[in-house]
Amino acid sequence: MAKLDFSPIADTTRRAEIVALLRRAILTGQLEPGQKLNELRISEQMRVSRAPLREAMRELVQEGILTSIAYAGTFVIDVTAKDIIDAYSLNKVLDEFAIELAWPQRDARFFDELDRRHEAVKQATRAKNTTRQIETALQLHGLIYEWADNSVLLETWQRLTSRLQMYFALHQRARNEPVPAEDVHETYVALLKDSDMRAAQCHAREHIDLDFEELLAYARGLEKRASKN
Amino acid sequence: MAKLDFSPIADTTRRAEIVALLRRAILTGQLEPGQKLNELRISEQMRVSRAPLREAMRELVQEGILTSIAYAGTFVIDVTAKDIIDAYSLNKVLDEFAIELAWPQRDARFFDELDRRHEAVKQATRAKNTTRQIETALQLHGLIYEWADNSVLLETWQRLTSRLQMYFALHQRARNEPVPAEDVHETYVALLKDSDMRAAQCHAREHIDLDFEELLAYARGLEKRASKN
């Protein structure tokens, strides 16, 4: 028997496609925080009935990027400065743990994939495609989680990533400036290739690139605007 | 204005009740791992239509205790030794982080609640109600997460707890022995009341009570049985 491993077939249900569409719309900021999702309107736009749409929305509620109130509606989650801080502080802890687990698992395939994803970020940066830049940067970071060989940890990180992607997208949208041209992931990639695990963990803990400081400033801005209302 | 804080009203939709029912059935082991959930049968038993049932199942899939394959069905997740180990190792990391965050927040209300929940565990133990014992023990542990004031962390822990509760329930069912009579949480509670945070974290990291060792032995048993098939 030939040793050829096929990837699983796409589960082509309307529901799955709706989930993907909605998630993308939320994570890129096309659907803004707090915005209400009108079931009838969306189902008509997508040319599907409300049943699969509602099931899709239920999934995204559990995924943490939608929130639902009975008989009132389903809304994109609100983003507060505290949410961003909370997500980031947890992310740091998880990163440290993931590095610890992934460290002995690093192999040739790991380094290849590391370079590949790093390259993807650089390409998106050159193309000034901010959405793609955020996406690829998070995929780069996700590598240590994929190599950590802990399914619960990976799942947890993927949930967290949804939010982080949303936060960054909002941040980018808000300041609508050209994206930083230089590459901020060099150190991270280099440390993961090196032999000093502690150093890699410290880098993750203290200076997760993806300029967190700016994101926080944006978050604080949100707070102020909210307190005025 | 009187300073009286009301608890939120129950969101009485069939969906929410179905979620609660199913979750309970899964977490107590009434629905066994790998078992398929027949929509028509369940909807008839519960006297509801398939729509809210399906939405409920979609939520539980995202919650991680059900898994779904398109056009094939929805199943209770399988439990492997690795799953248990993964969940536990992550739990340790999160516990340490939660203690760190909750530590400065401890106040009179915290200690009261700590004693209250500890008492609930002891009561369930005396009553030899194993299901309730597991439930209360996890609630006791959840206190530090509730006091950590980090919504993402709390959410993450609640997801993890679902699984842990299921694992313990299965474990208890498998060995169907009377439950340990003596109280294993004394040290944990005492350390949380003390002033040495590091000690509390070490206790959490090294010896989370809820006899992990036994659970692991059970998990390994599962592995062996699985490999025979």
Place this chain on the structure above:
DNA sequence: TCTTGTTAGATTGTCGACAATCTGCTTGTC
């Protein structure tokens, strides 16, 4: 005997319609 095509039954996915609930406006009363 093994493989491949066919078919019937069961189960999941989707649809359109109806019921329950909320919201905002109007109306009437003081």
Place this chain on the structure above:
DNA sequence: GACAAGCAGATTGTCGACAATCTAACAAGA
């Protein structure tokens, strides 16, 4: 004018029926 009651209109929650898909049993052919 202020306030409560009641009435549309819109929106969410639920239902029963139909369509798409899978599974397993069976038949046909090599």
